[in-house]
Amino acid sequence: MIKKLSIVLLYFIFSQTLFAQTNNYLRDTFLGNNKLILTFKYNIGNIKTLAIERNGLVKYIYDVKNGVLPKTKTISHYRHKGVKAFRIGQFNKECLRVVIESYSKNKKNYSINGKRLTIYLNASSQVDRNSYSAKKQHNKKNSHLKKKHKINHGKKTIIIDPGHGGRDVGASGKGIYEKTLTLEISKRLRRELQNRGYKVFMTRTYDKYLSLKDRTEYANARNGEMFISIHANAAAKGKPKQKYQGVEVFYLSLKNSDRVRKRRAYYKGKYYYSVAAYKRMTSSWKIAKSRKLARGIRSKILTNVRKRYKLNDKGVKSSDFWVLLGSTMPAVLIETGYLTHNKELINLRSKRYQERFVKGIADGIDAYYQ
């Protein structure tokens, strides 16, 4: 009896150690220049790959033996030229599966360097043409899939961030706080985007204080595909108030920022971000997409609002505001107007003006995805 029990126990201990040794956790994912890099805890062992061609798409499957996906890791929000979709999942207990649906065939698929798996992606101008014709053919051949495609588009997740809140009132003019106005406009924007089929999250829905880090972490945790921060401006003290008015849209740039000091603060100091996370926040992909989004939103706001109102264009600008940097998705910050300007304050508070304004933002978002 004792002998039997000890064998069972031994088997139990053995299997537990074996299991613990082979759990190769995915530590980090990074979408770089034409490649997707996955970093694991231990050296990568066996990988099986498979390519399936269907409907003008090539589905590449990479099965990483003993790979384990922590709950917080995901790549579904990544976007890349020539790639329709990225997916990552726990295929079964012993296997982590990466799926990349590509519009074109890749020559060299992947390489392994110790703990790092690099998957190569195509991105030439030719890919764009291919992707276009593949899409076109795809839609022609499968008209019933068209509807499905539309629904998928509608499920894009947009994060709206109403600036300030709680004890942080923001700018003010004639007793009106920025925090109140940004929430009002954000709620209107949420309704407009939901009507167009987007999935929308708001960093706050009532008068509540949030740190800047709270806002970007909220967005990152919800896998937002776009981060829209809403603000309002005020003329600086001592400046002629009626001289300052108009809209401006910001996207991330580190050109004029103290990069070394900031970077140190971001991943060693108060923000505790890893080097990899910082790279993701400042990737050239994200900056290019943010710029495109900012330009589209600015132009559509002007077209919509100017149909009925005068609106000064302060243009598209770049800055290293934390909300633009800390989000891993394309991000813009909209300064909707000046609370210190008499006429603009009246406009900003009016329902009709706000409606034109948020329609402009939504048109800009639509244009970005077209």
Ligand SMILES: [Zn+2]
């Ligand atoms: Zn503000």
